[in-house]
Amino acid sequence: MAEEKSYHHGNLREALLMAGLELLQEQGASGFSLRACAARAGVSHAAPAHHFGDMKTLLSTIAAGGYLTLAQTMNTARKSVGTDAARAIEAIAAAYIGFAMGNSALFSLMMDGERTDGANADLQGGVAALKAEIAAVASPASRRTGPAGPHTPALMETFLWSMLQGLSQLAIAGRLEEGGAVSRQASDLVRTVSTLMLEG
Known part of the structure; x- marks a missing residue:
């Protein structure tokens, strides 16, 4: 033992x-x-x-730490590619999915609304830090107007986060093709979506 x-x-x-x-x-x-x-x-x-x-507060605080770590990982990835908007989206996507795959239990807790308390101040701060990183790369796309109407910041941020979350869940479940920390399948999709977001 x-x-x-x-x-x-x-x-x-x-x-x-x-x-x-x-x-x-x-x-x-x-x-x-x-x-x-x-x-x-x-x-x-x-x-x-x-x-x-209680246990929910402890788990919420642990989850908050996960959000802050993920946000910092995304921040580092984003800054490493300079000012290119498409590369920034791809960089934070790789960071997000890589974190999820490497910390699946923590990542699952971070998204668990039953075991954590959404009103917990630490957790809210962690979520805010993550959303700020997503907003930083989604903002260039929000300045466009597409066939469906204006691409508002809130719309682009929710769209991008939804994609990252979905790809992460598929990766954790082993439903994406293999190919390194982040599969080629996921990378190709992120590249395609970033082009659509930024160029239409």
């Missing part, structure tokens, strides 16, 4: 979050409990409730 990690660096809240993330990655949200989280962190079974109140 593997020796469990014990955290004693003085920041109990962060220790519980780290322990919770490890448990989530190993067992998924269905096998998650405050008692198991406390045991993993090597603290009293009452510690998680003291710091977070």
Whole structure:
């Protein structure tokens, strides 16, 4: 049996979050409990409730961290390609899908409206950070007017996020062709959609 990690660096809240993330990655949200989280962190079974109140708040805070990490990953990818709008869309798509595939349990929790609390301030902040990254690449397309009418920022952001989410779910389920961290099938679709968004 593997020796469990014990955290004693003085920041109990962060220790519980780290322990919770490890448990989530190993067992998924269905096998998650405050008692198991406390045991993993090597603290009293009452510690998680003291710091977070209940399991939904703890899971919401873990999910918030996932959103912030994903947003930063997308930000780095976007800035690495300069000012080209189409390449920026492709870059954040690869970052988004790659994150989802590499962190499937966390990604699933981030999108789980039952196990997390949408009113949680940390979670709302994380979602806002992610939406800001999507808005940054969707905004050039929002300046166009297509056959169906104006491409408003909200419309383009929702469209792009929906595509990224759908492709990520298909990739996690193994429903896309193989071809690296992000399949060629997904990459080709993103390239086609970015062209349509930006050029019509």
